[in-house]
Amino acid sequence: MTTFFRKYLLLQTFVFSGISALYAQPIPDMAKAQTAALNSITAADLSAYLHIVASDSMEGRATGEAGQKRTALYLADKFKEFGLSPAVPTAVDKSYFQKFSLVEKTWKEVWLKVGNKQKEFLKDFYAYGDVQLPEATAMKIVCAGYGIEARNYSDYTNLDVKDKGVIIFTGEPFKDSVSLVTKTKQSSTWANDWRAKADLAYKKGAKAVFIIVGNTDTDFETRLAALKDHLNAPSMAFTHKKKASAFFVPASLAAEMLKSTPDALASYKKNRTGTNTPYPFKSAKVIAKAGVTERTVETENVLAVIEGSRYPEEIVVLTAHYDHLGIENGQICYGADDDGSGTVALLEIAQAFSIAKSLGHGPARTILFMPVTGEERGLMGSEYYTDKPVFPLKNTVADLNIDMIGRxxxxxxxxxxxxxxxxxxxxxxxxxxxxxxxxxxxxxxxxxxxxxxxxxxxxxxxxxxxxSDHYNFAKNNIPVIFYFSGIHADYHKPTDTVDKIRFDKMAKITQLVFLTAWQLANMDHRLVVDRTE
Known part of the structure; x- marks a missing residue:
């Protein structure tokens, strides 16, 4: 008899106190199954799983490396032990692994020349995303305001950006505390999504995009200091598509590129209306180069399902990223909290639903358990899934994402x-x-x-x-909850180790996620989407 079956047969049955009147009261047998499942989620199990996932043998679980792949096999074996089915179609059957390729890129030669002045990478500017200008490329520079094109507002009125370098402000325009984009006091998704702005500029023919960081050079310097180590490290890109990219510059450099001043740029930013004629900035002579070396990396998400009994075509997704930083400077970055904690919570929730199913009360909707890879490299595993979903996104009810719940x-x-x-x-x-x-x-x-x-x-x-990975579902209009306990002193350090995890706290949060998923999976109607960001 497996540990799994021995465990639930020994469970005592408790009386469930019920859910809100908004949702149907479970029948007694279903309540017993739910309570048995709930009480199967324990600090002891979470500790046992995490001592494996965040062990020396997993080597920090860096995307594409041996430790990550050993972790994927371990997770698949546990899902199989719990009775979950593999979800990924193959030529002959189904697999637990959604495999995909990435390209690891390392900066080779990156520089920017404005007029006769050479600008230094990671000092005067930085770059992010799939920037590729392998040869020195000259371009005329224009300013596209906030870089937004929406129903109520557009920065591209009478502006041609084809084959040009496009300078864009962060944020979005407000007047009297009202967004010109949403016509409310609430910001739109444009405000925090530089990638969408860059994508739009490239679709309009831009040769390169330059994002102004903050309002002052101090804002830029602060942001660069926070990102410098990350920017120095190799980055990952997809092979199936090109992600948005941009150069990031301080306001003073943007003004220099436009033969203007920071004050003039600030005034132009303040007075944007979305219908005005572009400001007649002049362009300095600008030449850019961004060369990279590349290495192919193979990796995989892990997908396991419990099929729904009444609404099998509707999918509730639970995610956590099982990758971490690997070995840095000869030290293992264990990632016990980030995100070993979320990963092993998925295992406990999967086992809990399996126990309920074995007692005759499997979920009404299909539940997809998906530990994803590549989160530390830019939410890449979840983005790959939403680009190439195994189950149609239109049938996906919600995503519950667990990332760092142990500290x-x-x-x-x-x-x-x-x-x-x-x-x-x-x-x-x-x-x-x-x-x-x-x-x-x-x-x-x-x-x-x-x-x-x-x-x-x-x-x-x-x-x-x-x-975190929920965002790739949210941007596809799928409701999400992100469960998180906050940043601590060991974040992204080798000292994020198992001995510092608060397993009792972690078990309570895992139970909360289970009960939320239970309601999503068993309520008599599909979750209503009634808001837009």
Missing amino acids: VDAAHPNVIDENYVYIIGDNRLSSELHTLSENANTGWQGPKIVLDYTYNSFDDPNRFYYR
């Missing part, structure tokens, strides 16, 4: 304060999902978790909503 941050330094989780994105696309999440937290036995919405703000300076 506490500086805002919760004491044991008495650790019973919390940050909830991000739950109300962005579905008001019903917010209600459902709150109900899941109040409808179960035991201590309740403090649901902290600090980072759910549209103006969160950390931009956490855009920094």
Whole structure:
């Protein structure tokens, strides 16, 4: 008898306290199955799994490297043990692995020349994304304002950017506290998505895109200091498509490229209306070069499913990224919290649903458990899945994403304060999902978790909503919740180790995710999408 079956047969049955009146009260047998499943999620199991996932043998799970692949095999074996089916069609059967190729790129020769002045990479400017100008390329420079083209607002009125270098501001225009894009006090997705702005400029024929970082040179210097180590490291790109890219410059350099001044640029930015004629900036002589060396990397997402009994075509997705940073400077970056914690939570939730199914109450909707790869390299595994989904995105009900739930941050330094989780994105696309999440937290036995919405703000300076795998679902209009416990001193360091994980706290959050998924999978109607970002 496997550990899995031995475990649930020993479970005692408890009486479930019920869910909100908004949702159907489960029948008694279903309540027993749910309670048995819920109580199968334990700190002991999470610890056992994480001591494997974040062990020396997994070597930090760097995307495409041996440790990541060993972890993928381990996860697939556990899903198979729990009775979950592989989800990825192959020529002969189905596989647990959604395999894809990436290209690792290392900067070779990158420079920018404005007039007769040579600008230094990672000092005067930086670059991000699939920038490729292998040969020195001269270009005329124009300014496209905020780089937005929407129903209520466009920066491209009477502006030709074909074969030019295009300078773009971050953010979006407001007048009297009202966005000119949304016509409300709420920002649009353009405000925080430089990639969408760059993509638009390239579609209009731009040769290169230059994003102005912040409003002052100090803003640029602060951002560069935070990113410099990351920018020096090799980057990953897809083989099936080219991702947006841009050069990032301070306001003073942008003004120099336009033979203008920072004050004139600031005034131009302040007075954008979306219908005005482009400002007649002049272009300095600008030449850019961005060469790279390339290496092909093979990697894989892990996909396992429990098929729904009543609505099998509707899919509830649970994600966590199982990759991390690998070995840096001879030291393993274990990634116990980031995101070993979310990865092993998926295993416990998968086992819980399997227990419920073995007791005769499998989910009404299909549940896809998907530990993804490449998150640390730019949310790449989840983006690949949403580009090439195994199940149609139109049938995907929601994504619950777990990333770093095993530690506490500086805002919760004491044991008495650790019973919390940050909830991000739950109300962005579905008001019903917010209600459902709150109900899941109040409808179960035991201590309740403090649901902290600090980072759910549209103006969160950390931009956490855009920094984990749920975002690739959200940008496809699929409601999401991101479960997160915050940044700590060991973030992205070799010291993010298993011995520092708060497993009791982690178990409570994992139970909360399970109960939220249970409601999504079993409610008598599909989750309503009633909002837009």
